[in-house]
Every structure is written in C-alpha cells, then in structure tokens.
Amino acid sequence: MLQDPLLNVIPFAALFLPLAGFAALSLFGDAIQREGNARGAGVVASATCLGSFGLLVWSGARLAGLLADPDGLRFSQPYLLGEGALRMDWIEAGSVRIPFSLLLDPLSLVMGLTVSGVGFLIHVYSIGYMAHDGESVRYFSYLNLFTFFMLLLVLGGSLPLLFVGWEGVGLCSYLLIGFWYRKQSASDAGKKAFVVNRIGDAALIVGMILAFHSFGTLDLVDLGTNVGSKPAEAMGALGPITLTCLLLFLGACGKSAQLPLHVWLPDAMEGPTPVSALIHAATMVTGGVYLVARLAPLYASSETAMAVVAIVGTLTAFVAATIALVQTDIKRVLAYSTVSQLGYMFLACGVGAFGVAVFHLFTHAFFKALLFLGSGSVIHALSGEQDMRRMGGLRRRIPWTFWTFLVGTLALAGVPPLAGFFSKDAILAGALAAHSELLFGVGLATAVLTAFYMGRLLVLTFFGEYRGHEDPAHPIHESPPSMLAPLVALAMGSALAGAASIPAFVGPALRVPAVEHPHAPWLPWVATAGALLGLVAAAYLYSVYTDVPRRMGERLRPVARALEAKYGFDLAYDWIASRVIVAGSERALWRGIDVGLIDGLVNGIGRGAASLARGARGAQTGLLRGYALVTLGGAVALLAYLLWLR
Amino acid sequence: MSPGIPVDHALLLSAALFGIGACGVFLRRNLIAIFMCIELMLNAVNLAFVAFSRAHGTLDGQVLVFFVMTVAAAEAAVGLAIVIALQRHRDSVDADSFDLLRF
Amino acid sequence: MTPFLEELAIAAVKVGAIIGLLLGLFSFMTWAERRLLALMQFRLGPNRTGPLGLLQPVADGIKLFFKEETIPEGAHRGLFLAAPVIAVVTAFTAIAVVPYGPTLELFGRQVPLQIASLDVGLLFIFAVTSLGVYSVVLAGYASNNKFGLLGGLRSSAQMFSYELTLGMSWVGVIMLAQSFQIADIVGAQAGGFWRWNLALQPLAAFTYFAAATAEVSRTPFDLTEAEQELVAGFHTEYSSMRFALLQMAEYVNIITVAVLAVNLFLGGWHFPFPGVPASPLWFALKVAAVLFVFIWLRGTLPRLRYDQLMAFGWKVLLPLVTLNILVTAALVQAGVL
C-alpha cells in the first residue's frame, strides 16, 4: 500500500466531491440559487466537477511512476482515521466479500479524466444554456449526481461497485432525458431509455452472477487474472467464459446503444442538449466500451465473444450511419452518429484492439461533445429550431459556433491531422491486422458515410441561404461566452487529442497483447481519401446539385423508406410490446396462469380442504368416550408395532 | 423384607389394573366415575414404579410415584372443580350429554 | 418359645392392655366430661350411679347394649353397618403406633412402651386418621337422612380442610427431630420444658391444637354434630351398640390427639425439669391435662359459624402454619435450632 496517506484519500475525494455537490444543491439549492444570482447552482456544480478533475490530474501526476504497474493501484478503503481504523467490507455475505475499493490504473485514469474534464466543460456550457430555465438547480444537481455515478462506474474496483455506478448513471440519464417532464415526448423518451436499459442491465446482473460462479471473484483485476487459470473446457464456444462475456456484452449493448438495443439513444435527444453531449455522447454511453475494455483479458480468451462483439459493433456502425443519412433533426443526426461511432469502438474491441477502442472513445468524447454543444449553440441561436431543413447560411451569423463546429466535423470525418483521423485509422488498422477484410471494408464504407452525413449536416446548417423564419423578437444571435468558451476548448481538444498516445498509455492496464500494426502504408491515404470523398460529395449534392438527393430518394424509394423508418426497429419493438407482450400477458399470464393456475390452485386447495372436512367431520361425534377409544386404539396399535412388528 | 414377592407378578398386577382402569374409562358414563378410573390407571402405573424401584434397589421409582401422586391430586382438584361447574351449568355429569363440539 | 411367638405374645399383651386402658379411659372420660361441664355450668351432673356417679358409664353401656338396633328405610345397609366399624378400627389403629413411655427393661428384654414401631411413624398416624373421615361421611350418607347427609358433608369438608393444617403443623417438629418416629421426637425434647416443642414451636403447637380440635369435631368446631341445627349430624340415625361405637371412636380419637399433643409438643414422658427420670406417669398426667383442656374448651367457647370455620382454617391457620414451616426451615438451615 502507499506510504502517502494523502494519496490514499484523493481518489475517494475525487469520487465524492460531485456527490457533495449534488447533496448541497438538492438540500440547499434555493439558498445557493438566490434571486439575482441565477448562476449559483451552475457555478457550484462546475466547481465540484473541476475539483474532481483537478484531483484526478494531481493524483495522476503523483502516481505517474507507479501507474506503470499493470495491476494499477487499488484503494481499498479511505483510511482517514489512520491505518486499519476503519476496515469494513461493503458487502460481506457468506463467501461473497466485496470491499469498497477503487481501482486507479491508466485505463480508469483516462476515463476519469475524460469524464471530469469534458464534464466540466459541459457544466460550464450549461450555465449559459440553462440560464433561462427556471429549474436549473434541479438540472445541475442531476448533472452532479451523474458525474458522481460516472466516476464510480469508472473508478469502481469490482463489478458490483461498477454496477452501482452503471445503474446510477442510468437513473440520471432517465432523469435528465425527462428533465422537461411536462413535455410528453421527453418523459416518454426517458421511460424508453430506462426500459431498454433494463434489458441490458438484467443481462449484466446475470453475467455478474455467472462471473462470480465461474471465477469466484468480482474484482475487476482478479477476474482478468483468474481467466488464465481456467481449464481449456471453460474456453469453449459456449463455456462459462463465453457466456459471461456475452451476457456482460448484452449489458454493454444496452448502455452503449448497440444493435438491437440502440433505439433509446436517438430518442434521448429530447433532453437538454448539454445532457446529450455529456451523457449520450461523451461519457455514459461509452460505459459499455469501458466495461468490455476493462475485462479485456476475459474477452480475449473467448473467440466467440470477440467475434460477436466485432460483428455487432460493425453492423451497428454501418446501420446507424445509413440511418443518419436521412435524418433531418440536427441532434438526431449526431445521435445516430454516436451510435455509429460506438459501434466503431466495439469493432475495435472485437478485433482485439482494446487500447484503440479507448483511444477512439477518448477522441470521440471531445469531438462529439463539441458537435453536440455546437448544435446546441445553433439551436440556442435559432430559439429552439432543430430541423436542418429550416436552417442554412448560419456561417456568418454565428461564426464562433461555425468554426468550432467545422473542427468537430472534420475530426469526426477523420480528416488529418485532427483527432478522429488517428483513432479511426487505428481502428481500421486493427481490423486489417485481425485479417478480417469484411470488417475492414464495412468499416471503411462507414467512414465514408460518416464523412458524407457530416458534410450534409454542415452544408445544410451553415451554408447556403437561411430557410427558416426569423422571429424579430428573438433574432439569430451568437451564444454567450460561457457557452463559446467550452466550444473553443473542446475544439482545441478535438484538434489535438489525436496526439495523445492513448493505446500505449493504456496498454499495460489492459493486460492483453497489443495489436501488431499491419504493414499498410496506404491505409492513411485511403482513409483520408474516403473522408474527403464523403465530405466533397455531400457538399456537392447538398449545395450545388440539390435535387439529386431527392431524385435518388424517389428512385430508390424502398431504401429511403427503410432508412426513414430506421429499419423498423421501433415498429418492431412497438409491435412486440403492444401485441406480443400485451396479448401474451392477457391470454397466457392472466387468463392462463393467474386465473387458471394460481386462482385455480388457491381455490382448489380451499375447496379440497372443505370437501375433505365434509368427509372427515363424521368422525367428530362429540362423544368423549369415542375419542378416548380412538386414543386407546392408537396406543394398542403403537404398542403392537413396537412389540411384534418392528 | 421377604424375597418371596415376585416382581413379575406385581408388574402383571399393575398391567391388569391399568387395563381395568382403561376399560372403565370407556364403560362408565359418569364423569366422576371416569375420573376414578383414570386414578386407577395412575395407581397401576405407581405400582409398576414401586415394583421397579424394588427390583433396582433405588429410590428413583418411588420419587416418581411421589410426583405422580402430586399431579394426580392437582388433577383431581381441577377436574372435580370442572365437574362441579359442568353440573351447575348443564345439570348433568353424564359424559354422553356433552356432545356440542361436533359436526 | 420361639422368638417369633415371644414377640407375638408381647404384642398381644400390649394390645390387650392398651385396648383395656383405652376402653376404661373412654368410659371415664364420658363421666368426667359430663361432671366437669356440669361443674362449669353450676349443675351437678350424673352423680347417682355409684360413688360420685362413677358407674354411670357402665350403666349407659349396658343400656345401649340392650337397646334395639334400628336401620332406617332406604339406608345403604352395608355402609350403614360398616361406618361405625371403620370409625373404631381407624381410631384404635392410629393409637397403635403412639408410644406412651420410655423403653422399659422387663424380664430381661427391652420392651418399648408402644404397640408397633413403624418407620413412617407420624405419617402412618396421619394416614389412618385421614381414613377416619370415611366413617363420618359414610355414616351420614348411608343413613338416607338429610341431617345425616349434611353432617357428613360438613364434616368431610371440615376434616380435610383442617387435616392439611394438622399435617403441616407436624413438619416443623419433624424438621427439628430429623425423624418421622415419635420416639425420636420425644427424645429430642428431653432436658427441661424449654426444650419442649411447645417452647420451640409455639405456632405449630397452637395450630396443631386448633386443627386437632377441629379434626375430632370438638367445640368450637363441632358443626358436624351441631345438635341445635342437625339434631346430631351424621349419627342421627344410629342407636344401640353402633351409636356406642361411634361415641367410642370419637373419644378414642380425642385421646389419640391428646396423646400426640403430649408426644409432639409437651415433651412426652419427660419431666418438665431435668434430673427427674422419664416415666409413663408424667405422660399420663400430661394427657389428662390436655383432655381437661378439651373439656374446658367445650364449656367455654361457643360454636363457630360454618363460613367462619372455613375462613379460620384456610385463611388463618394455614398461613400461620406455612409461616411456621418457613421460619423453622430458615432457622434450622441457619443452625439456630
């Protein structure tokens, strides 16, 4: 253990600071947010977030040398009261013993810094964005609570602790999506997100139980270590390891919006835009990726699981990108883009390039947060307008937003030397290294599509003529500095994050062999060409030959309809929910099991007892001597048995 | 004392008395008579205890008899009180006339 | 003579002597009672038959002997006839185990002045006297007479109410002597009247005397016979010899109770002061004194009401005797007594 007691406390402090902010805001919110101090809540929330970030940076710097240890640093207990003064396990039941331990290694440090850093910027942004909302105290308290749970998810040293964070961020996501709960669609979207996530979470719980059953531990590091000692038969296609991995992956799918559980994320855009940026782009949705990367040794030992992860990721990336092509809502385009990019990350995991996945996660956090915040700025400028068909020509009206948004777009499209280029290139290289040409091909195609829909978005929003109606009372205006400053910061991050050698930094913590970089000097050129091709095509199609997309849509009517219907996922779920489940519940569960079986059983027992009693009451003659005679007969029979029959 | 008393015969006497008492419980209808038959059965048991006490040469059997007697006395007191209460309420001590507790 | 026959002979002699003595004492006591009561009530009493009327009991006996015996209609004949016999048998049996003097040296052998020495001693007396209740109960029941039945009921309730107190009043004495045997109890009281249980166990002595009075249905506890209300209680229907037997049993019981009182509380055959050798003479004098007290009581106290009788037995005597046992046990345990 560390000799420096201060170091032992700091991760806990970083973790609990946002919780303290939440407590302060929810208990004393009205005092903090007094009249004439409309920003108090935002300032407090931002400060706690910045504090966490600072503490993590500080401990990261202090631990830099120690972090080389692949097992990371584990902080079992905060021993504020001196060594050993307060040793208690979080859960202790039979053989299950789970300490309240945090794990700080390069992986969780990267995640934690991303969460708190990007989170801080988004907090700051929110101050301006929510300035006119009457309930900003509630908003910021939720945001702080979210930060706490996210940090718990990231820093938790065991699966159950991670799961607490996991559920906590789910809760906050629900609360924030439905923040404007008076709007029907918002509260519906919140419920949808919650319900869909439950499916994944249930799988996660089962996976956790299975993991404990198979490995005897729920500690994140020990789980990875124990895999190696498992016998060969455990590695089978449907062995416990594979099964555990698949169940945990299903959980990850729910949280990270992978097929077929992605349907909640686009709807989650009903929440405030900073929430979309923070939760549904930069941090929470990457939880699934983090979980898979965290358990890299586990996944790496099961080829089946890896294949499933890779295929699901690739498919999600492609499908979401195609849907993004036809979306008209600026935030929905970004939402599908997020789904697509998360698919990319899972693709990376699936081909064994876990470090690269984290790298993309890292860069994606910057540029996607930037894009969301930029879109928020646009929406702010247009007083709530989200439909791209009623935008256009905003380039000169809101130049700060435009330029930062441009940086984000280029980064996402993968144009060098911006961040997205490096991480995406590394993913494609990983796919190539895994000798899966199909995955590589689809990945490349998705990259082109990504560039295309981003180009479309950029052109439709910022170029051409303004197609909406400007309300004289609310003229189009640039956002306040508190919103622009985070945009600028994130733009700088998006531009530069690619320089960070995350895979190399994270590598030791993953404890799986790094992917060999393929000898393909052509890859960067091809990737860049694809990105540029997509952007240029989009620019041409949506600014010069504007009726080509419409004609194409008419020509390829079924394809367009399928895309507009988002491949019918929602319809299918709706059908399942309203027909299969409702009808099944009514016919099978209610009439069949409840009325028929359970009621029948209960009533049957009652009737059976009644008829039995009717038959047996003849013995109740009320004659004392009759009863005594029966007793005597019993005694004689018992004695006879004991004497002669035994 | 004389060794001439065979313990077996005392035990057989005890069994016979017990049987007679048990028989009486079913033959009699008068509650008090039933009670007396139960006392007879208890005494048969006491006889067996005393016989065994003699056979073993220990006092334990006799101590048990003492306790049986005490319990019998308590039982007689409460039982007869119940009989008196019954007679007062129902004007009968015939066991067959108390048959309300039936189907 | 074999030792067995010798024993038998001695026992026979003792039994004969005791029975004769008791019969004489019974006769004398009927006379004494009548004379003394008369004296107390400023009357003369029977003084015509023989000197001072001493032959009156003999005359009464002869009269009763020749009287016609009647058995009421509807009486339970067997029980009616058996009741006086039970009374006499239990009365005489009880006194059989009571010693009346120290062990004597007669013709070169140790002769205890006692018909039978039983290990259970006091318990035996208790057992036999408790059987005596039956004569009263049965006599009352068998007579087919309302007064008889009521008398029987009263006396059975009274007797087993006071029997409890009676038995418990002995417990303190038994604890002091560490024996059930009367001879041991008397032995423990040797050496002066301050060693008598009357001094050491005054509460027990009082409760014993009260309970014994009730047990033999003497005034003030003579509700069983209560001439004014029940004619004569359980022996209303008796006449002739059976009446005489019942009377005899009653007086023998009184004598038994007196003898026991002397043995248990008055130091038995010991002289009140040390130095004087023990003798049956002292014993006889003490018994006579106790008997006088019984007669005296009859001449002095009025009869209690039935509820007073029960209340006195259960609510005064029983708690008192229980207290006595507790205190005695504590003192014995502490080594004081």
Place this chain on the structure above:
Amino acid sequence: MDAALFYLLGALALGSSIVVIAQPNPIRSALALIVTLCCLAGIFGLLGSPFIAALQVIVYAGAIMVLFLFVLMLLNVEPERGPGRSRQLTFAAVALAVALSAQLGSVLVRGDRGAGVEGFRAPSVDMARVLFSESFLYAFEAVAVLILAALVGAVVLAKRELP
C-alpha cells in the same frame, strides 16, 4: 407370609377394581376404589416402600377419594342406567383394554430388572432426603407450583358466579 399377603391384597385389589368399573352407583364404585387403593398401599408397603404406602393412604385414600365422595354427595349423582349412546363402543373398548393390558404386561415383564436388592427397603427419611436432593429439587418445586396453580384453578372453576 409376605407373599401370601401380597397375593391376598392383589386379589382384593383386582376384585375391587372390577367393582369400580362395574358398579353403576358411583358412590359404591368410589368406595371400591378406596379399597383398591388401600390394598395397593399395602402392596407398596410389602414391596419395601413404607413412605409411598403412607402417602398412598394419605393422598389418595385420605384426600383425593374424600374429595370424590364429597363431590358425589354434593351433586347427589344418580346411578348410571343402561349403556348410553355408545353400545357398540363397549365391546371394542373391552377388547382393546384387554389387548392393552396384555401388551403392557409383556412390556413390563420384559423390562430391565437391574441388580435386585435383597430385602430392599427405603426408609422414609431417605425418601425425604432424595426428594430434596439436587436431582429432584427443581421437579419438586415445579410440582409445588403446579399444586398452587391447581388450587387457584379449582377455586376459580368451582366458584359460583357472583350475581
């Protein structure tokens, strides 16, 4: 001579116990039971338990049976007439009782006999000592409490309700 006395008392006990169950008049059966009990007391004495014999007379003959007689006389119980409502029961009852008796006899006779002490006799004082000894003291106390409870119960049960 003891043996002869034993058989005499035993026969008397058996005979009187049969009277107990056969005599329709409850008072006469009570008297027969008293005879049985006294015979048993004699047998106890013969078997070397004078203390128990004395107790038997005091407690059973002297107290319990007096109570029975008292209640019988108080309630003025009529003799039973006829077998009542359960005539069929009678035969079953006699048969079962005989069977039980036989079984008990065989069980008892087979019972463990122990060493067997010649001329065993328990002095009364020893009995008292055993009763107050460590091994039975608590049982003794418990029985005392039981008696108290029975006393209170009997008083409450038999008490006439106040108007």
